Each structure stands twice: as structure tokens, then as C-alpha cells.
Amino acid sequence: MSNTPWWRGAAIYQIYPRSLQDTNGDGIGDLKGIIQRLDYIASLNVDAIWISPFFRSPMKDFGYDISDYLDVDPMFGTMADFDELIAKAHALGLKVVIDQVLSHTSDEHAWFKESRQSRDNPRADWYVWADPREDGTPPNNWLAIFGGCAWEWEPRRQQYYLHNFLKSQPDLNFHCEDVRRAVLDNVEFWLKKGVDGFRLDAITFCFHDAKLRDNPAKPADKRQGRGFSEDNPYAYQYHWYNNERPETLGFIEQLRALIDRYPGAVTLGEVSSEDSLATMAEYTKGDNRLHMAYSFELLTKDYSASYIRSTVEALENAIGDGWPCWAIGNHDVERVLSRWGQGKGTPQMAKMLSALLGCLRGSLCIYQGEELGLTEADIPFDALQDPFGIAFWPNFKGRDGCRTPMPWHSEGQFMGFSDKASWLPLPESHRDISVSSQEMMADSILNQFRRFMAWRKQYASLVAGEINFIDSNEPVLSFARSVDGESILCAFNLSDGKQVFDLPETYRYTPLSGHGLGGAVLTDSKTGKQVEFDGYGALLLSMQPD
Secondary structure, X not given: OOOOOOOOOOEEEEEOHHHOOOOOOOOOOOHHXXXXXXXXXXXXXXXXXXXXXXXXXXXXXXXOOOOEEEEEOOOOOOHHXXXXXXXXXXXXXXXXXXXXXXXXXXXXXXXXXHHOOOOOOOOOOOEOEEOOOXXXXXXXXXXXXXXXEOEEEEOOOOXXXXXXXXXXXXXXOOOOHHHHHHHHHHHHHHHHHOOOEEEEEOHHHOOOOOOOOOOOEOOHHHOOOOOXXXXXXXXXXXXXXXOOOOHHHHHHHHHHHHHOOOXXXXXXXXXXXXXXXXXXXXXXXXXXXXXXXXXXXXXXXXXXXXXXXXXXXXXXXXXXXXXXXXXXXOOOOOOHHHHOOOOOOOHHHHHHHHHHHHHOOOEEEEEOOHHHOOOOOOOOHHHOOOHHHHHHOOOXXXXXXXXXXXXOOOOOOOOOOOOOOOOOOOOHHHHHHOHHHHXXXXXXXXXXXXXXXXXXXXXXXXXXXXXXXXXXXXXXEEEEEEEOOEEEEEEEEOOOOOXXXXXXOOEEEEEOOOOOOOOEEEEEOOOOEEEEEOOOOEEEEEEEEO
16 A cells, blocks of 8 residues: 555544634633544544644634634744644654645635725726625525525625625635635645645635526425524525636636645635535546545435445546545534434444444545544534524524533533533533443443544445445445455444345455454354444455455
8 A cells, every 4th residue: 555645545533623622711722732642543543634724714603714824823823833733744654634724714804805806906807796686685596505685795895795605705716817826825825834635625616607697496395404504584585696616617627726726735625515525526637627526415414324335436437536634523513423313322323433434435534533533512602603503493593502512521610621611512412422431441442442543444345335235125235346356344233223235146255353343253154254234233254256
């Protein structure tokens, strides 16, 4: 595997800075906290960290509304802290990937402050401005994901500006060459700092339809989306004109040309569109676009073997020479053990899910706390911070439940996250599964995560091999990973009950050891070999043609 680029098959650990470790007592995690916990992260046997935004921001959307792309928000520390973070991460063998939010800025960014002043200033066309209709209403029917109209009035210009998210997050006008050049200059600033790559937030939103055509209505039975609930008006439209425009490909190619000047640097795009799998394939095609992309397709409530298989196969059939990245949790969705466990989540399920993710073809993103088996926190309305949740309460409770701070210790009010405060309450249910509680237990979720991630690195088929699914009945998911004569059959019971799976008859099977997974055994059947599963069991087998 020495010739495989570091990012192919890499395990990338997502850090949500506000919630990892507070070192100054303000109740908010910071860069020094990340530095303090890098040894722990390295002990997980992951390959890289992805750090969610830490740039200067008014924090209306918790850092995804950037007012200065080239500075660290004082809440998180200083640029010197970031330099120290990169140096220590690299010394530990960890690559550093950071978020880049390119499609929009904060309304407090200097660019927007200038742009909104008049129609003839130097940055007048840097944002998406449009005249009202004759009756004063917005130019079209576009809606914002976080609720309401996607247009906000600016009296100084007597025009509307576009915001696909909060009204405090105006969209940049990527049709403007000066904007594209300025954005790429910002990206290069961090490349010169030594970062190893970028996770590109909302990359499909960079361009808008220059003709500002209305989005068509979506029938009621089609109102399912990724990243928003069905009771959100945003679900009522096909987002053909405010998202995933063909011009985005040209910008991605410009971005890739810049990235390629820094050997080893990588791009990971967050894709959200009407057909996210097709967009992922398109955005990663060839060697001049994104290195890899991920979407919300496995961040849904659908947990069936057939859904996971059909999702992965659909992407595999379309992606060609592109490379996928999979995630089953992140800072925008309910924690996977709650979302897929539906009240039945157990330590064995948590172990199985991490292994399942690690066996899929592609790179993988692990959200902080998944290695502990953290569940979704129930945050009362009066403690909510997320504007998305506040707007759609109570049907959608927002994203705060997956963003609560890491429980490092079982003692203390703030469980080792902070000495004095916490920006979100830590649930008591996390106390007994804190890092310190699991460290000394050989069979804990945490130690099993470490064991499996180290074991996975030994097998080229799991890191870089092809994937072929094997027919099985619900709730068993089975597939083979293969490369250069090495083949591993991966079989998972997605349920809490016992199951039996008959293996294909044309192979010899040998159980692999050292991965730490359990709850399944290889036995003889009347026609050949079978796997007998306990609830949430998993079995990995070497397979050779008979």
C-alpha cells in the first residue's frame, strides 16, 4: 500500500472545536484543547483530523458564518495556537484537514459590508443581488434551508441579497471572477500554513442560476431531503436553480489546480443536491476535480441492509475512477447510535457500526464521540443554541443534541470538558461511557474502536480494494472487499436478534482474528458454510476460490 495516496481509505476524525476540550474556563472548546487531546486522537489509530470552523465569526451559525477567513476567532485562540496544533499533529503522524466555507460569508465580513453600501462600489457584484419584482416582492421563489425566504432586503441598494442559509449568511456571487480569485487566495493561505486538505462545506451552493428562475414544486410524496426535515418548506421544491449548477464544475477544477501545487493536499466535498450520489460521482470524476466527496445518504434514519447496499452500489456504479468517503454521523445529524438504534442501541451495536463503516470502500469520517458510543442528548428548548432547531421546534430539535461536549471523565459537573462551564449541558447518560470509564476496560467500545482501526490498516483490500455485495436476507448485510488476490468477506447483523446467513458455496473461508469483533461464528450447514449471528454480530472471513 506504499503507493496509495494517504487519503485513500483514510480514517478521518472530525473535531467539533466548541465541544472537544475547554482550557480557559469559558465553557467553549478551543485550539489549545485540541492540542491537549491530540495524543488521545492519535491513540485511536486514525489517519487525519478534520477540524470544523475556528475562523473569526459572529457565531450565528457556530462558525459556518465567517467574517475573516484568514484569522482565528479569539474564542478558539490565536494563529500561534493553530501553528502549534499543526506541528504537534504532524509529529504524531496525523494529517490536518480544515473546513472551508466557500459559498457564503457572514454579513459582518468586510466584503459584504462594502458590497451592501451601494450598487457601484468595488465589491458591488461580489454577492448575489437582485432587483425586486414590480410589487416589491423577492425576484423568485427560492427558500432558505433554515426557514423562510432565501432573499433579504437591503434598503441602501434597494435590492435583495440571496442567503441559502441564515439571513446573516449572504451568498457570494461565484459568477464574478474577482470572487473566485479571492476565495482561492484564502484557500492558498492555509495551504502555505501546512494544512493537508480541506473539507468543503456546502460546495454545491457556490453557483446560482444567473437567470434566477423559480424552483419547481415538489410533489408531497417526494418531499424527502438530506439535512432538512419534511415539515420544512425547503422540502417543497426541487432545488434545481439555487444549488448544484453546472458552473460549479469549472470552479472545482480551478480549485484542484491550486491544490495540486501542494503535493499531498486533498479536497473532500460535502455534497447535497437532488441526486447527491450522481453529484458525488460527477464532482470526483477524473484527476482534475475533487479527490473525494461525501453526502448525507448514510446520515438518514433508514438503516436497512437493502438501503445501505443500494446506496453504496448506486454510487459505485456511477463513480468510475472517483473515490467515495462515507460517514454515518457528523455535527449536523442525530447521533448514529440513537438514529439507527431507535432505543435499542447497545455497546455491541456501536462496535459493529464502526466496523461496518471501516469496511466500506472509500475513506471514512468518524465524528468525535462515535468511538465512545455516545447517544443523542435531549436538550430542553430553553438550553438550545442552534437557530435551525429553535426555528423548527418541536418536530425538529436541531443539531445541539449531537454537539454536546466530550465526556472525558466520569467525575465532576462537566466531566473533564471544562472546570467551570459548558456551552451545552452534558447529559448524565454520557458519564458512565466517558473516556476514563472506558480506558481500563479491554472490551469497551473505545478500546474495540482502537483495536479495529489498527487491524484494518493491515489489509490492503479494506483500505483500497473493490467492493462487491453478496445477496443476503434482511437484516444481514454482506459484501466482499478484494485487491491483488486478497479477499475479505464482511458480514454484519444489523438487528438485535439472532440471524443465520448462508455463505456462497464456491469459496473456502477462514475466520480472521485480531479485529476484536464478536457475536458471530462460522459453522457447517447442509449445503456448505453459514454464519450464525447473535444480535449486532459481525464476522470477517478470508475467502479463496474453492
